[in-house]
Amino acid sequence: MSKHKPAKHDSKANAKTHTQASTQPKHHTNGHISTREHQSNTPLEDTRWNGWGNANVNKTVSKHGAKLIKSHIGKTKPLKSVSLQHVIDSVPASRLPKAVVDLNMVSTDAETRVRHARGQSFPDWIAMHSGEFGTFPDGVAMPTSTADVEQLLALAEEHDLVVIPFGGGTSVVGHINPQADERPILTVAMYQMDRLIDFDAISQVATFGAGTQGPAVEAQLAEHGYRLGHFPQSWELSTLGGWIASRSSGQQSLGYGRIEQLFAGGTLVTPEGVLDIPAIPASSAGPDLREMMMGTEGRAGIFTEVKVRVQPVPDAKVFKVVFLPNWQAGKAVLREAVQRGIGLSMLRLSNSEETNAHLHLGTSPSQFTAITSYLKLRGMGKDKVMMTYGVSGEKEQTAFALKQFKKLLNEHGGVGGTIADVMGKIWAHGRFKFPYLRGTLWDRGIMVDTFETATNWSNIDEQMQAMQTAVRDALSEEGESVMAFTHISHVYKQGASLYTTYFFRAGKTHEATLKRWQKIKHVASLSVANGKATISHQHGVGRDHAPYLQAEKGELGLQVTADMLASLDPDGRMNPGVLVDEGVL
Numbered sequence: 001m002s003k004h005k006p007a008k009h010d011s012k013a014n015a016k017t018h019t020q021a022s023t024q025p026k027h028h029t030n031g032h033i034s035t036r037e038h039q040s041n042t043p044l045e046d047t048r049w050n051g052w053g054n055a056n057v058n059k060t061v062s063k064h065g066a067k068l069i070k071s072h073i074g075k076t077k078p079l080k081s082v083s084l085q086h087v088i089d090s091v092p093a094s095r096l097p098k099a100v101v102d103l104n105m106v107s108t109d110a111e112t113r114v115r116h117a118r119g120q121s122f123p124d125w126i127a128m129h130s131g132e133f134g135t136f137p138d139g140v141a142m143p144t145s146t147a148d149v150e151q152l153l154a155l156a157e158e159h160d161l162v163v164i165p166f167g168g169g170t171s172v173v174g175h176i177n178p179q180a181d182e183r184p185i186l187t188v189a190m191y192q193m194d195r196l197i198d199f200d201a202i203s204q205v206a207t208f209g210a211g212t213q214g215p216a217v218e219a220q221l222a223e224h225g226y227r228l229g230h231f232p233q234s235w236e237l238s239t240l241g242g243w244i245a246s247r248s249s250g251q252q253s254l255g256y257g258r259i260e261q262l263f264a265g266g267t268l269v270t271p272e273g274v275l276d277i278p279a280i281p282a283s284s285a286g287p288d289l290r291e292m293m294m295g296t297e298g299r300a301g302i303f304t305e306v307k308v309r310v311q312p313v314p315d316a317k318v319f320k321v322v323f324l325p326n327w328q329a330g331k332a333v334l335r336e337a338v339q340r341g342i343g344l345s346m347l348r349l350s351n352s353e354e355t356n357a358h359l360h361l362g363t364s365p366s367q368f369t370a371i372t373s374y375l376k377l378r379g380m381g382k383d384k385v386m387m388t389y390g391v392s393g394e395k396e397q398t399a400f401a402l403k404q405f406k407k408l409l410n411e412h413g414g415v416g417g418t419i420a421d422v423m424g425k426i427w428a429h430g431r432f433k434f435p436y437l438r439g440t441l442w443d444r445g446i447m448v449d450t451f452e453t454a455t456n457w458s459n460i461d462e463q464m465q466a467m468q469t470a471v472r473d474a475l476s477e478e479g480e481s482v483m484a485f486t487h488i489s490h491v492y493k494q495g496a497s498l499y500t501t502y503f504f505r506a507g508k509t510h511e512a513t514l515k516r517w518q519k520i521k522h523v524a525s526l527s528v529a530n531g532k533a534t535i536s537h538q539h540g541v542g543r544d545h546a547p548y549l550q551a552e553k554g555e556l557g558l559q560v561t562a563d564m565l566a567s568l569d570p571d572g573r574m575n576p577g578v579l580v581d582e583g584v585l
Contacts, residue, residue: 047169049084049115050128051442052435053236059436061444064368065361069446069503072483076445076505079513082131087114090131094138095184097159101139105148106186108139116140116187117178119171120234120435121544122449122517125442130510135178137164137187144192146304149269152188153302157271161186162573165298167242168213170234172450173542175246175297179577188302190241196220197305205264205279206310210241210303226310229256229345229392232538236432241303246540247295249497251431253490254338255345255392260294262308268293270301270568279307292564297540298575299565317345317392318402321423322409322416323375323384327351327461329412330385331488335457337408338491343401345392347491351464354485354501355386361437362426371419378415387414388427445506447513451524455533456495460488463531464498470523471502475516480505482520490537497537500524546581 048055070076094101094108101108113136118124127133143149156163162181166189169176178185190211198207199221206221206228214235221227230250232238242248244266249258256262265279277289293300324330330349337347350358359368375384389405391398409416441448455463464486471484484502491497502520507513521544528535529551536545550558562580566572576582 047237048439049111050081051125051439052120057433057436059430059433059440061437061440062361062364062368064365065357066441066444066446068357068360069441069483073446073481073503073505078443078445079129079506079510081129084111084114087128087131087133090133091136096139096161096186097184100141100152100155100159100161100184100186103141103151103155105143105152106139106141112140113137113187116166116169116176116189119169119174119176121172121174121542122447122521123174123514123544124177126510126514126517129442132510135180135185137178138184140166140187140189142189142192143304146267146269146274149188149302149304150274152186153269153271156186156573157571159184160571160573162576163188163302164575165241165245165302166190167211167239167245168234168237170238170242171246171540171542173536173539173544175540175542175575175578177543181576183573190239190302190304193304194239199224199226201226204310205307207266207305207307208240210239210244210266210306212240212306213237214239221310222313225313227313228262228308228310230259230262231431233432233435240306240308244294244303244306245297247538248540249490249538251348251489252345252390252392254347255343255390256311258490260291263290263294264307264309265290266303266307267305268301268303271571271573272568275301275568295540295579296565297542297579299579300568301574314392314398315395316398317390318398319346319388319390319424319428320416320421321419321427322387322389322414323355323378323380323419324387324409324415325380325385325413326383327385330387331457331460333387333408333412333414334488334491334496337405339493340404340408342404342408343391343393343397344389344405346388346390348388348487348489350386350388350487351485352383352385354487355384356382357485358386362430371423374419375415379413380415388424390424390428441503446503447506447517448501448503449517449520450499450501451521451528452489452497452499452537452539453528453531453533453535454490454492454495454497454537455531459532460496460498463528463533464500466527466531467498467500467524470527471500471520474520474523475504478516480516498533499537541579543577543581546577546579549579549581 046054088110091110091113117133117136118127141152160183162183162185164187166176166187193209193211194216195209217228229252231252232248232250243259244263265277268275334347334349391401438448468484472482482502482504486498486500488496489499507516525548529548535548535552
């Protein structure tokens with residue numbers, strides 16, 4: 001691990017030489033494929049400043065879908081929203097020192113600072129629409145190399161700055177929000193480090209800049225006939241570095257693996273130096289640095305280069321939807337499929353409440369009537385559940401997996417046929433569009449949020465019931481109803497993840513609405529912390545989950561984590577308050 005203290009100019013020079021050798025496209029033979037120049041861009045240019053995704057993309061909600069939600073929570077009234085200019089006018093002068101401001105990679109522009117002040121959590125939306133941000137970063141750096149990041153951290157030490165890493169700005173648990181601090185705050189946005197640097201075709205290992213977003217990862221790999229296969233819901237905007245920092249899971253992780261299976265190694269720049277994590281297939285040489293640095297959420301440093309395990313683009317990929325008579329039948333199919341090792345790429349099961357909601361929200365009235373009538377004829381009543389499944393790979397493998405799975409479905413009363421193909425295509429086409437629905441509902445005064453966990457198969461039903469009951473009753477003292485439903489989003493031989501979505505009415509003010517969310521979030525988190533489950537399966541800890549982490553890690557586990565982070569960031573300047581809640585220790 002190389003040191004890079006400000007006074008040691010020779011170490012900076014050495015670090016720069018190392019970076020130039022590793023960030024320029026390689027031109028190897030012996031299995032390495034040359035990479036092309038990739039044009040970088042700033043993704044926030046076309047995104048909503050106070051919501052999700054591309055400003056030109058919207059998702060409508062069907063009339064019967066909105067009617068269903070309001071039948072649960074009552075009539076709603078939208079909250080007012082401030083303008084971008086209103087927020088820009090509230091941004092204070094930057095406190096960054098001249099040595100940092102003068103770097104050509106640093107911006108103190110007010111709008112840039114606004115667009116990097118919040119992520120996509122519910123409190124973030126409240127802040128963005130009310131204009132009550134609290135704190136803004138004092139500047140935003142956009143480095144282009146590992147050497148740039150080293151220079152930024154050296155200056156951060158010299159001038160006592162707080163540093164917040166920023167990938168795609170998609171955090172839903174408060175990872176990237178600056179907090180009030182006497183020290184100036186520098187956000188480091190990784191947009192410009194978004195190219196495929198090296199590709200070892202023989203080992204099937206690709207090296208990317210950590211700021212590469214999901215679509216760019218797949219597009220650049222596809223040029224060589226390969227893919228990563230990591231597709232979180234935030235895929236449009238989220239980055240490789242963010243996936244690793246938060247231990248992300250993709251929709252097809254059953255087939256491709258979670259990020260911990262895909263992450264092979266890379267470069268992490270810390271306040272104490274550069275940590276190079278070797279891309280070795282396996283090792284028994286003590287604790288695994290790769291595993292130790294995953295999930296550190298910016299507290300240990302900033303990932304700049306990432307090596308990932310890839311595979312050839314599949315010959316075939318199929319997504320289908322099937323219905324089963326009830327939750328127990330659907331759950332049995334999931335567990336038996338994964339424990340038998342049937343070669344699927346994804347499995348997802350909606351409980352009856354979510355099945356009903358999806359049939360309303362995802363269809364037109366005529367489609368809804370046709371589908372529900374057909375299912376009724378096939379004996380599917382109100383307890384029916386919807387299962388989405390996928391298979392990806394060579395044609396012979398996918399055909400065999402589908403044959404095995406169809407037999408299992410038949411054993412448990414599954415109903416598919418043409419409906420399976422049609423709805424599977426609908427899901428595949430719109431699978432990254434659901435987050436846009438949040439904005440559509442927000443404009444109607446319908447508040448929506450989610451949370452997730454994972455637990456053993458033997459605890460699935462008890463955990464789901466505890467979560468849904470806690471959420472639905474959270475606002476009962478106010479006379480408010482909350483609509484909630486759950487699906488299993490990822491499966492393992494040992495257990496599965498539970499993903500709960502809930503809707504509630506906006507209050508009369510932004511503050512009142514936030515208080516409602518805080519009540520729901522607290523009881524939901526307690527229902528997980530008090531159970532045999534994790535506080536986060538795929539979204540990370542951030543600030544929102546940090547107070548509940550001790551229930552899972554224990555006091556000693558939290559202390560070990562804090563000690564490890566302190567060894568790399570002794571001054572506590574990297575994303576303070578995230579992951580480990582200092583108030584707990």
